[in-house]
Structures are given as structure tokens and as C-alpha cells.
Amino acid sequence: MNLDFSRVWGSIPFILQGIPTTLQYTLLSVVFGFLLGVILSLCKISGIKPLDYFAQAYTSIFRGVPLILMLSLVYFGIPQLTGYNFSALEAGVITFSLNSAAYVSETIRAGILAVDRGQREAAMSLGVPYLLYMWDIILPQALKNILPALVNESINLLKDTALVSTLGAQDILRSAQIVGAEKYLYFEPLIIAGVIYYVLVITLTFGATALEKWMRRID
Amino acid sequence: MTGDRIIQVEDLNKSFGKLHVLKGITTNIHKGEVVAIIGPSGCGKSTFLRCLNLLEEPTGGRIYFNGKDISHIKEVAKIRQHIGMVFQQFNLFPHKTVLENITYAPIKIKKIDKNEAKEKGLVLLAKVGLQEKADVYPSRLSGGQKQRVAIARSLAMEPEVILFDEPTSALDPEMVKEVLDVMKSLISTGITMAIVTHEMNFAREVSDRIFFLDGGKLAEDATPENFFSQPQCDRAKQFLEKML
Ligand SMILES: Nc1ncnc2c1ncn2[C@@H]1O[C@H](COP(=O)(O)OP(=O)(O)OP(=O)(O)O)[C@@H](O)[C@H]1O
Ligand SMILES: [Mg+2]
Numbered sequence: 001m002n003l004d005f006s007r008v009w010g011s012i013p014f015i016l017q018g019i020p021t022t023l024q025y026t027l028l029s030v031v032f033g034f035l036l037g038v039i040l041s042l043c044k045i046s047g048i049k050p051l052d053y054f055a056q057a058y059t060s061i062f063r064g065v066p067l068i069l070m071l072s073l074v075y076f077g078i079p080q081l082t083g084y085n086f087s088a089l090e091a092g093v094i095t096f097s098l099n100s101a102a103y104v105s106e107t108i109r110a111g112i113l114a115v116d117r118g119q120r121e122a123a124m125s126l127g128v129p130y131l132l133y134m135w136d137i138i139l140p141q142a143l144k145n146i147l148p149a150l151v152n153e154s155i156n157l158l159k160d161t162a163l164v165s166t167l168g169a170q171d172i173l174r175s176a177q178i179v180g181a182e183k184y185l186y187f188e189p190l191i192i193a194g195v196i197y198y199v200l201v202i203t204l205t206f207g208a209t210a211l212e213k214w215m216r217r218i219d
Numbered sequence: 220m221t222g223d224r225i226i227q228v229e230d231l232n233k234s235f236g237k238l239h240v241l242k243g244i245t246t247n248i249h250k251g252e253v254v255a256i257i258g259p260s261g262c263g264k265s266t267f268l269r270c271l272n273l274l275e276e277p278t279g280g281r282i283y284f285n286g287k288d289i290s291h292i293k294e295v296a297k298i299r300q301h302i303g304m305v306f307q308q309f310n311l312f313p314h315k316t317v318l319e320n321i322t323y324a325p326i327k328i329k330k331i332d333k334n335e336a337k338e339k340g341l342v343l344l345a346k347v348g349l350q351e352k353a354d355v356y357p358s359r360l361s362g363g364q365k366q367r368v369a370i371a372r373s374l375a376m377e378p379e380v381i382l383f384d385e386p387t388s389a390l391d392p393e394m395v396k397e398v399l400d401v402m403k404s405l406i407s408t409g410i411t412m413a414i415v416t417h418e419m420n421f422a423r424e425v426s427d428r429i430f431f432l433d434g435g436k437l438a439e440d441a442t443p444e445n446f447f448s449q450p451q452c453d454r455a456k457q458f459l460e461k462m463l
Contacts, residue, residue: 122310122369125272126324126376127300136327140314218314218356 008188011179015192018175019200025161025171028093030154033100040105042134045112055105062102068163071095075167088169092161100157107149111142144215151208155201162197172196225250225285225380225411226271232279233266240266242435243280248380248413253406255422255443256415258432259458264415267432268382271413272302285379300328303373303381307389309365311357317344317368318353321375329376336375343371347401363394367401374405381405383414419462423447431455 043055062070075091078084086094115138123133143150165174176193180186226248233241240263248254256264269275271282273295281290289298312320321340325331331339344350347367357365366386373381386402387395399421406412406425416422422429422443429446431439433454439446447463450456 116308116310118306118308118310119312121274121304122306122312124274124296125299125302125304125382126372127296127298127328128324129296132327136323137312144314219358 005188015175018172022161022171025092026158029096029157032097036101037104037108041108044109059102062099088167092164107146111146115141147212223250227283230280234278240435244437251409253426254413254428255426256430262432263435264432265384268384268415272299301379303378305369305373305383305386307385309369313357316354321372325375343374347371362390363397366398380411385415
């Protein structure tokens with residue numbers, strides 16, 4: 001066994017430079033995935049059959065197909081159909097957002113249904129229209145309850161973004177692979193990349209715990 | 220003190236699936252009138268009240284508000300701005316402060332200027348005796364205080380009618396009075412109210428009319444004097460014997 005971290009020591013800054021890329025994919029996908037998830041969850045609870053069926057079929061498809069296949073479809077397949085070439089960033093964010101929305105919509109749906117129906121009735125009796133009270137009254141309460149699940153989803157997303165390394169995007173994983181290829185080492189740079197992902201996830205978890213505490217201050 | 224008919228109900232029917240709850244109620248409520256709705260549990264009091272502001276959609280008959288048929292109207296939200304409601308379980312918005320609870324709808328729906336809404340909200344809070352609670356969250360309030368805030372929140376929209384569904388039933392006995400007192404002071408302003416209640420003494424004292432519902436029908440519609448001294452139907456007699 002010959003592990004030699006000293007040979008990759010100097011390359012750590014290079015791998016660290018992948019962090020902004022990874023975070024960029026993650027953040028954009030979390031935001032778009034969440035917004036789309038809200039829309040899908042509203043479709044699911046709308047009581048309007050076609051919308052409900054559409055949203056359910058959507059979730060079912062994204063659950064049933066490997067993410068890397070979806071990513072390849074968007075990145076390689078769509079150009080073949082339309083002639084439009086997505087950048088790795090576009091393809092990644094589109095795929096991860098669509099995918100995340102499928103999962104998040106289930107979580108949000110459950111969160112909305114768990115909010116006491118008296119809240120809805122109080123808002124309705126004040127003359128507040130549907131979308132407005134959903135956004136101002138119901139969603140904030142639902143989000144508070146499902147925050148841990150949403151954080152989990154963000155963590156999954158962060159790790160999933162490593163798939164864009166297959167499209168050549170220079171995220172944490174890809175940077176580590178580049179270092180490995182240059183130095184004919186694999187174990188060490190990958191371990192470093194793993195540590196970076198781990199630290200990011202832990203930071204996210206701590207941040208979420210603090211946020212949760214802050215949100216529960218008024219209970 | 221009573222004037223035009225503000226709410227007219229014509230042969231109102233409501234079913235939940237196979238369960239026929241309201242069986243043809245016809246009546247009306249005049250401007251400035253205080254109506255107490257009483258009756259045995261499950262007779263349809265809440266359902267009747269909730270039909271008036273269309274929280275439940277009638278399955279038959281008509282409801283008119285200020286002469287306009289609202290039974291199947293599209294713009295329900297618009298109508299509801301003029302019909303306040305106070306719930307047994309208060310239903311304050313837990314993520315908003317007391318003052319935000321009160322100013323939310325005026326700001327968002329009536330588009331009233333924020334500062335103006337706040338000033339008006341504070342005046343309302345003073346009316347229900349809670350101005351010092353403006354910036355706390357509902358979770359910090361007692362039940363009676365919550366219900367007083369809920370009344371203020373409803374008043375903030377300046378409704379023409381307020382519907383109360385057992386406003387004191389979820390309260391500890393020592394808090395009932397503070398809420399009833401606020402309601403009494405409201406009555407003296409001449410606002411129209413429909414109150415579902417089990418507080419017989421209160422109903423007798425403040426109401427202009429008693430609706431006695433039984434089995435989804437309006438079994439009696441009488442002045443409190445007549446109703447309490449000489450109820451017409453047997454069911455009302457039995458009910459009063461149990462309650463008084
Ligand atoms: N959303 C609903 N779906 C199905 N059944 C309902 C619904 N709301 C009320 N009911 C039924 O309708 C009947 C009348 O209910 P309602 O709540 O109007 O009675 P109530 O007179 O207010 O009783 P209480 O004094 O217990 O509050 C009951 O049998 C109740 O179970
Ligand atoms: Mg009831």
C-alpha cells in the first residue's frame with residue numbers, strides 16, 4: 001500500500017475551486033426545484049383531476065428513471081431533437097430541478113395537508129383568495145414542518161450534482177479527477193473530494209438546525 | 220333598530236354526500252339584528268352558519284346578501300370580505316404577530332396603506348383590551364385573549380355581518396366572560412351578528428331573535444322572550460329543560 005497525500009497537497013486549492021461550481025448547480029436546482037415543486041403540489045391538492053393526474057404521473061416518471069439517464073437525455077438527446085445545445089450548467093440545473101421537484105412536491109403536499117384546516121377557513125372568511133392565502137398563510141406553516149425533509153432533499157441534490165462531472169463541468173469531483181489524471185493517483189484526490197462534500201453537507205445540516213430553532217422560537 | 224334585510228335564506232339545503240344536514244331553511248336577518256342560533260349537537264348550526272359565508276356550498280336553495288344571490292357566485296372571496304367569521308378554535312395565524320394577524324387582510328385585500336392599517340389595528344386592539352399584546356405571537360396568548368384578537372381581526376375588514384360559531388366553547392370558564400363582554404360592546408355599535416352558542420343566558424340577554432334548529436330544520440324563529448318563556452315545539456322544550 002502506498003498512499004501519498006504529500007503529492008496532492010499542492011492540488012487541494014485546485015480541487016477547492018470546484019466548490020463554487022458545485023454550489024452553483026445545487027443552489028439553482030434547489031430554488032427552481034422548490035418553486036416547481038410548489039406548483040406540482042398545488043396541482044396535486046387542487047381537486048382538478050387532469051392537474052392531479054399530470055402531477056402524479058410526473059412524480060412517478062422521475063422516481064422510476066435513473067437521474068443520469070435524464071441528464072444524458074437533456075444534454076445529448078435534446079440537441080439531437082431540436083438542434084439546441086444546452087451548456088452543462090443548463091442541462092444540469094434543468095435535470096436536477098425537474099427531478100427534485102418530483103420528490104419535493106410530495107413533501108410539500110403532505111406539509112400543506114398537515115396544516116390545520118381552520119387556517120384556510122380563517123383566511124377564506126377574511127376574503128383572501130386561494131393563491132394568496134396559500135402563499136402567505138398555508139405554505140409558511142407547511143414549510144416549517146417539512147424543513148428537515150427539504151434539507152434532506154437539498155443534501156441529496158448537492159451530492160447528485162457530482163453527476164455533471166460526466167458532462168465535463170468542473171465541479172469538486174471533476175477537479176479531483178483532473179488532479180488524479182495528472183498525477184496518476186486516484187485514491188488521494190478522491191478522498192479529498194469526499195471530505196469536501198462531507199464538510200459541505202455537515203455545514204448545511206448545522207445551518208438547517210439553527211434555522212429550525214429560529215423558526216420554532218415563536219411556538 | 221332593525222332595518223333592511225341583509226341576509227335572506229330561501230329553502231336552504233345542504234347535504235354531505237348522502238347525509239342530508241340542512242333541510243329547507245327559509246329565513247332572513249335584518250341589518251343591525253343579533254340572531255342567536257341554538258339547538259342540539261349535530262342539528263346543523265355550524266353548517267347553517269358556514270353556508271352564509273359560503274365556507275360550505277349550498278346543495279339547494281338560495282342565499283341573498285344585500286339582495287344579491289350569492290349561492291353559486293364565482294367571486295366568493297369578494298363577498299366574504301363583507302361577512303366576518305369568528306371560530307370556536309380562534310384560528311389565528313401562528314406565524315404572524317397579533318397586529319399582523321389584524322392588518323394582514325386589510326393590507327393585502329383592501330390595499331390599505333400599511334401605517335394606516337397598523338393605526339387602525341391598534342385602535343381595534345384597544346377596543347378588545349389588548350393593545351399591549353400587539354407584537355407578541357398568538358402562542359403567547361390565553362384562549363380568551365386569542366378569541367378577542369380573532370374578533371379584532373374580523374372587525375378590521377369592517378364587515379357588515381359577523382358570524383360567530385361557538386366563540387366561547389373552547390375557553391376555560393374564567394375566560395368566557397371577557398369574550399362575551401367584548402361581544403356585548405360590539406353589539407352596542409349596531410353591527411349585525413349571527414351567533415351559534417350554548418350560552419343560553421347570553422343568548423337571552425343580547426339577542427333580538429332566536430333561531431332554534433332541530434334536525435336540519437328551523438324549528439323556531441322567535442324573540443328571546445317568547446322562546447325562553449313559551450317554546451312552541453316539544454323539542455325546544457326538552458332542549459331548554461336540559462340547558463337551563
Ligand atoms: N364537512 C362535513 N362532511 C361530512 N359531514 C359533515 C361535515 N360537516 C358537518 N357534517 C355533519 O353534519 C351534521 C351537522 O353538523 P354541524 O357541525 O353543522 O352540527 P352543529 O349543530 O354545529 O353541532 P355542534 O353543536 O356539535 O357543533 C353532523 O352530523 C356532522 O357530522
Ligand atoms: Mg357546530
